[in-house]
Amino acid sequence: MSTFTIDWLTNRSWKGMLVFSIFLLMVQSSALAVPLSKKPKPIKEVFSMKNVVNKARELASKPFQNPAGQLADFLLRITYDQWRDIRFKAENSLWRNEGLPFELQFFHPGLYYDRSVKVNVIGPSKVEVFPFSPELFDYGANDFKSKVPIDTGFAGLRVHYDINNKKNYKDEVIVFVGASYFRAVAVNMGYGMSARGLAIDTAEPSGEEFPFFKEFWLKKPGPNDTQLTVYALLDSPPATGAYCYVIHPGKETVAEVESTVFLRKPVAKLGIAPLTSMFYYGENTNARPIDDFRPEIHDSDGLQLALRSGEWLWRPLVNPSDLRVHAFQSDNPAGFGLVQRDQDFDHYQDLETRYELRPSVWISPKGEWGKGSVELIQIPSEIEIHDNIVAFWKPEACPLPLQPVSYAYTMSWHFPAQTRPPGGRVVATRTSKGKGQDMRKFIVDFEGGELEMLKDDEVVEGMITVGQGFKLVEQQVFRNRVTGGWRLVFQIQPERNETLVERVMPDKKPILELRAFLRRGYSILTETWSYGVRF
Numbered sequence: 463m464s465t466f467t468i469d470w471l472t473n474r475s476w477k478g479m480l481v482f483s484i485f486l487l488m489v490q491s492s493a494l495a496v497p498l499s500k501k502p503k504p505i506k507e508v509f510s511m512k513n514v515v516n517k518a519r520e521l522a523s524k525p526f527q528n529p530a531g532q533l534a535d536f537l538l539r540i541t542y543d544q545w546r547d548i549r550f551k552a553e554n555s556l557w558r559n560e561g562l563p564f565e566l567q568f569f570h571p572g573l574y575y576d577r578s579v580k581v582n583v584i585g586p587s588k589v590e591v592f593p594f595s596p597e598l599f600d601y602g603a604n605d606f607k608s609k610v611p612i613d614t615g616f617a618g619l620r621v622h623y624d625i626n627n628k629k630n631y632k633d634e635v636i637v638f639v640g641a642s643y644f645r646a647v648a649v650n651m652g653y654g655m656s657a658r659g660l661a662i663d664t665a666e667p668s669g670e671e672f673p674f675f676k677e678f679w680l681k682k683p684g685p686n687d688t689q690l691t692v693y694a695l696l697d698s699p700p701a702t703g704a705y706c707y708v709i710h711p712g713k714e715t716v717a718e719v720e721s722t723v724f725l726r727k728p729v730a731k732l733g734i735a736p737l738t739s740m741f742y743y744g745e746n747t748n749a750r751p752i753d754d755f756r757p758e759i760h761d762s763d764g765l766q767l768a769l770r771s772g773e774w775l776w777r778p779l780v781n782p783s784d785l786r787v788h789a790f791q792s793d794n795p796a797g798f799g800l801v802q803r804d805q806d807f808d809h810y811q812d813l814e815t816r817y818e819l820r821p822s823v824w825i826s827p828k829g830e831w832g833k834g835s836v837e838l839i840q841i842p843s844e845i846e847i848h849d850n851i852v853a854f855w856k857p858e859a860c861p862l863p864l865q866p867v868s869y870a871y872t873m874s875w876h877f878p879a880q881t882r883p884p885g886g887r888v889v890a891t892r893t894s895k896g897k898g899q900d901m902r903k904f905i906v907d908f909e910g911g912e913l914e915m916l917k918d919d920e921v922v923e924g925m926i927t928v929g930q931g932f933k934l935v936e937q938q939v940f941r942n943r944v945t946g947g948w949r950l951v952f953q954i955q956p957e958r959n960e961t962l963v964e965r966v967m968p969d970k971k972p973i974l975e976l977r978a979f980l981r982r983g984y985s986i987l988t989e990t991w992s993y994g995v996r997f
Contacts, residue, residue: 509584509679514693514704515722515866517677521695522702522724522864529577529676534611537572540604545573547602554598555622556583557682563624564683564690565632569617569639570599578615580677589679619678621690623711625649635711641672642696643738646875647821648715654739654761654820655800657873659696659705660723661733661854665787665839668730673698675705688712701725714876722868725861732861733837733854734869735825737800741779742846745809746891751781751844758809759846761802761820765838765853766882768796774883774989778891779851782840784969788994789835792855798836799824800853803878803889821875824882825855828870833858885911886980886988889947893995896953901935902997904954908980908988909947916941916948920982924950927977932997933957939980950978956997971996 548570552558556566571578581592594615601607618639622632626649636646642659662671673696681691689710696703701723708718719735739762743750765777767790775790792798801822810817834857843850861867890907897903916922918941928934937952954974964971973994980988 508587509582509589509681509693511693511704511706511720511722514679514695514706517695518702518704518722518724519864519866521697522726526697526699526726529674532578533571533576533614534609536606536609537614538576540572540606542573544604545570545575547604548572549600549602551598551600556592556680562683562685563687565622566619566680567622568594568598568619571614571617575617575640577617577674577676579618579675581616581619582677582679584679584681586682592680619680621692621709621711623690625711625715633711635715636709636717638675638678638692638694641674642694646709646715646717648711648875648877649713650819651821651875651877652816652819654802654817655823656738656849657823658733658736658738659694659721660698660701660703661731661736661852662698662700663730664733664736664837664852664854665785665841666730671698671700671729673701673703696723700727700729714874716875717873718870719873720868720870722866723861724866725863727863729860731837731856733852733856734831735827735871735873736852736854737823737825738849739779739800739851739853740843740846740849741781741840741851742843743781744779744804746778746780746893748893756811758804758817759812760817761849762800762822762851763804764801764888765798765836766801766824767792767798767836768883770794770796774885774887775992776888776989777838777992778888780840780994781850782842783996784842786838786840786973786994788838788840789856790838790992792836793833794831795827795834795836795855797824797826797882798853798855799874800851801878803887805877822878824874824876826872826874827855828872831855831857831869880910883911883989885986886913886948887911888989888991889945891991891993896935896955898935898953898955900997901953901955902995904950904952904976904993906950906978906991907942907945907947908950909945912982912985912987913948913980914946916982918943922948922987923981924952925979925981926950926952928954929975931957931972932974948980950980952978968996 550567558565583590583592596607596610620634620637623635624632626633638644643656645653645656660673664670675694676697677695679693692707694705703723706720710716742759744758744760744763767775802820805818807818837856839852841850886908887910889909892905894903922939924937924939932954935953935955939950942949973996976993979990
């Protein structure tokens, strides 16, 4: 073949390839252009958190409208037994006939529940009101069904989902009823402590305000959904709020929470992610308030706090003789919660209430919360039915009226695990009279983490901090050969004589603040035990 022929073919191939490449590029561009021009627009949400925020903002700009008087008077005068005899008919559960994974039932107003709430259902294309009707309820032995107005409304709602694999029955997993209170459970758990949407002026001399959820929106789940979205609108004289709860039931029932609050007027204290529980007495209570066979009675036994510095803190709860308010400085907290750490049935011996099955609740903040503190409020209680323990995060400065403030967090209803804290933890706190005059002995048991790997003859130190006016007399740290944990024992003595006023009025004595943790060399082995006691 001649050189000319080769050059011609080469040039022809090059030119052909160039033409083909241009043609292919044109075809591809043309093919891409069609779908791009016909790309479907994103489906607009029928209802979202933005809608609730707008409603809360509008509500805050108007004077508070007291909902008192909405209910028929006779419903407010019924007895507790009469109210309990009103039951929602299970066959009327929302979404039951559609075979969806979630079902909802509703509470009838009356007695303590003196406000009605509006319930809406968010469908694929519209939002509809779920109407109240007396026909939804079985009134039992009550004879007033015919007197109940058709526009009465509901007191609250409960969500059902199968978490315990019961045949033909979906378990209750979360209940919203009364003010902004709600409670949840996880697998094999019984109801215990409560949470709230917002706390306002708790333990303030002016008196506490109790905001309430006035309206709910329930997002209809799909047939395979494992989560349910609930929106709520909060109202009260000083504040309004928008809330979104994305609820994931399971071994731990988790709620992802978004909130935006608007103040109508200044408040003294704002409580974010408030938790409410009961502590009557425990192993740290030397003189029981009643003559009872049960060794301990409580829904929670301690406040747990995780600081950004990496320190974990444990504060055993008490049922004090007077109101106690304690603030733990916690800028941008890593987490906090009220915990039922003691899960030993033998420590309660109560076959009815099963306190060992009560949930712990852990709050994990999302984003930067800023400067503030976790506040623990302990209220004297003479009976076990009162929720006398409150904990929440308090921002250092409250927002101005009509200025929105938003907080997001994850709330976990769970049984305590070894991950919180990751190291050694306090499992018991006990006290007794000391050896010498005016002395007090403290016995704190630690377990878990690196403590389990230490030999009996390892040198473990107790690092104890004592408040002003008292001194540490002696201490010992040793292996607990029965449990395998480690025990810290120390004694404290006042450095001054009590005053006449303190002798006559013991409640006027100052509260001694104590802190302690275990270490080996420079290695910290445990969380920090924090305790307040009046000598």
